[in-house]
Amino acid sequence: MEVNNNIPFNKPYLTGKETHYIYQAVASGKISGDGLFTKKCHAFFEETFGFHKCLLTTSCTDALEMAAILLNIEAGDEVILPSYTFVSTANAFVLRGATLVFADSAADNPNMDISTLRSLITPKTKAIVPVHYAGIACDMDALMDLANEFNIYVVEDAAQAIDAYYTNRKGEKKPLGSIGHLAAFSFHETKNIMSGEGGMLVINDPKFAARAEIIREKGTNRSAFFRGEIDKYGWVDMGSSFLPSDILAAFLYAQLENLNDIQNRRRAIWERYHQALTPLTDEGKITLPFIPNFASNNAHMYYVVCKTAAHREGLISALREKGILAVFHYLSLHKSAYFESKHDGRTLPHSDFYSDCLVRLPMYYELSTEQQNLIIQTIQAYYLSV
Numbered sequence: 001m002e003v004n005n006n007i008p009f010n011k012p013y014l015t016g017k018e019t020h021y022i023y024q025a026v027a028s029g030k031i032s033g034d035g036l037f038t039k040k041c042h043a044f045f046e047e048t049f050g051f052h053k054c055l056l057t058t059s060c061t062d063a064l065e066m067a068a069i070l071l072n073i074e075a076g077d078e079v080i081l082p083s084y085t086f087v088s089t090a091n092a093f094v095l096r097g098a099t100l101v102f103a104d105s106a107a108d109n110p111n112m113d114i115s116t117l118r119s120l121i122t123p124k125t126k127a128i129v130p131v132h133y134a135g136i137a138c139d140m141d142a143l144m145d146l147a148n149e150f151n152i153y154v155v156e157d158a159a160q161a162i163d164a165y166y167t168n169r170k171g172e173k174k175p176l177g178s179i180g181h182l183a184a185f186s187f188h189e190t191k192n193i194m195s196g197e198g199g200m201l202v203i204n205d206p207k208f209a210a211r212a213e214i215i216r217e218k219g220t221n222r223s224a225f226f227r228g229e230i231d232k233y234g235w236v237d238m239g240s241s242f243l244p245s246d247i248l249a250a251f252l253y254a255q256l257e258n259l260n261d262i263q264n265r266r267r268a269i270w271e272r273y274h275q276a277l278t279p280l281t282d283e284g285k286i287t288l289p290f291i292p293n294f295a296s297n298n299a300h301m302y303y304v305v306c307k308t309a310a311h312r313e314g315l316i317s318a319l320r321e322k323g324i325l326a327v328f329h330y331l332s333l334h335k336s337a338y339f340e341s342k343h344d345g346r347t348l349p350h351s352d353f354y355s356d357c358l359v360r361l362p363m364y365y366e367l368s369t370e371q372q373n374l375i376i377q378t379i380q381a382y383y384l385s386v
Contacts, residue, residue: 007375009325012189012196013365015258021250033243034223037250044256045200049175051183053203055216055242056249060159060186060199062242064092064129067155067182067201069215069238070208071127073098080120081129081157082112083334083351089129089157090333099124102334104348108290110358111138113350114146121150131157132176135192135298136291137166140179154180158202161185162193163263164298173296181205187252192262192300195252198244215239265365266299269372273302273361276376285383302361303329304379309356311386316359318382324362324375331355 025037038056045054057063073079075097081089083102090100101120103112110133117128128147130138147154158164161176162185168174177183182205187198201216203209213223219239224230255262280286287305291297306312312328319326332351334343361375 007324007362007367007371008364009327009360009362010190011364011366012194013262015254015262017254017257018251021254022247025246025250028246031246033245034226035246035249037246037253038244040253041200041249041256044253045202048259049178051175051178051202051204052206053209053212055201055203055212056244056252057199057201057216057242058244058248059088059197060157060184060188061088061092062240063184063199063201064088064155064157065095065240066212066215066242067184068092068096068098070182070212071153071155073126076124077126078122078124079127079129080117080125082110082131082133083332083348084110084112084133084330084354085131085157085333086159086330087333087336088159089131090339093127093129098126100333100339100342101125102332102343102346102348102351104346105350105354107350109136109292110134110354111136114139114142117143117146121146121152125150125152127153127155129155129157130180131159132161132164134289134303135161135164135176135300136289137161137164137176137295139292139294140166140174141169141294144179153182156180156183156202158183159186159188159199160191160298160300162191162298162300163259164300165296167294167296177202178204182208187255192266192298193252193255193259195244195248195255198248198252201242211237216242262365263299266363267297269363269367270297270299270302272369272372273376277304277379280380280383283383285386299363302363303358304361305354306357306359312357312359314386315379315382319375319378322374322378324378326359326361326375328359329354 042054073096079093079098080101084105106113158177164176183202185200187195219237222233225233332355
């Protein structure tokens with residue numbers, strides 16, 4: 001079989017029912033927010049994962065911004081988050097005037113090093129935002145113990161963590177996004193389950209549920225009005241327009257119906273990468289994803305960590321020559337043009353190492369065995385030459 005030598009990093013997968021459900025949404029006569037399919041998506045997440053309350057948003061960025069408003073983040077408050085993350089994690093709190101305190105990544109995993117957090121907490125610390133990188137859980141027992149000790153809120157950035165789990169010290173398997181006070185998910189087209197653009201706020205602490213609805217509806221109690229709980233609605237709080245169209249929810253629901261099939265396929269691709277590339281780790285040439293015993297693998301991405309930035313550049317070039325698009329990921333936020341002058345001066349070597357050396361491989365449902373073979377063989381051939 002001829003191998004397609006034009007292998008993208010990502011290819012959105014369509015289950016086949018997306019356009020059918022979009023047609024249903026349009027035919028219903030209500031394609032603005034909180035229509036039939038939005039309600040179906042909310043029910044799916046609440047019933048499948050046991051989240052207290054879910055609210056679809058137009059993006060994970062918006063979900064994080066809602067979380068910052070719900071926590072009443074303001075100037076003078078400090079928020080601890082990893083430096084190795086997407087800028088949305090930081091922007092949500094910058095927009096409220098917070099002081100960002102960046103944590104380093106762990107030596108064996110791009111997630112933030114929980115053991116360093118105690119030294120970063122001050123009386124001004126209001127929230128900690130763990131990012132479950134690649135859908136691999138942070139140590140949530142240790143984090144929640146710390147948060148409870150100092151009365152700090154936890155917002156899980158679960159953008160990459162759909163259908164990923166954490167096993168706590170009691171042996172209970174908890175979905176990521178169900179442990180912190182609040183959580184944010186992404187349904188961007190690069191995610192396992194997607195709607196092109198989209199996100200979701202998860203409210204696990206019931207005290208935030210009613211206000212979250214108001215913030216999402218431009219600061220009005222319009223949702224309560226539509227449920228018949230009040231006879232008119234008005235402006236009662238700050239907020240913005242965070243609701244996605246029901247057309248997006250219709251697309252998303254078709255994906256959710258196929259969650260198990262999508263996940264099984266992605267895990268098979270992930271495992272094939274892992275088995276084939278493990279010999280290179282035994283030779284000390286690369287490092288592969290580390291999954292702690294408390295974390296599951298939702299196969300969101302497959303990455304390798306090169307020994308040096310030069311090796312990464314060489315590997316990406318070798319793959320590109322074969323028509324394969326592999327990409328690096330985040331640049332440490334504490335060294336960004338916007339924040340560098342505001343950083344407190346601490347070195348964050350592990351974050352910088354992942355910024356310099358991590359490379360993500362193509363990972364999508366329709367990646368064929370032949371295409372994956374070419375990717376693996378190209379990596380193997382490159383490391384014979386360095």
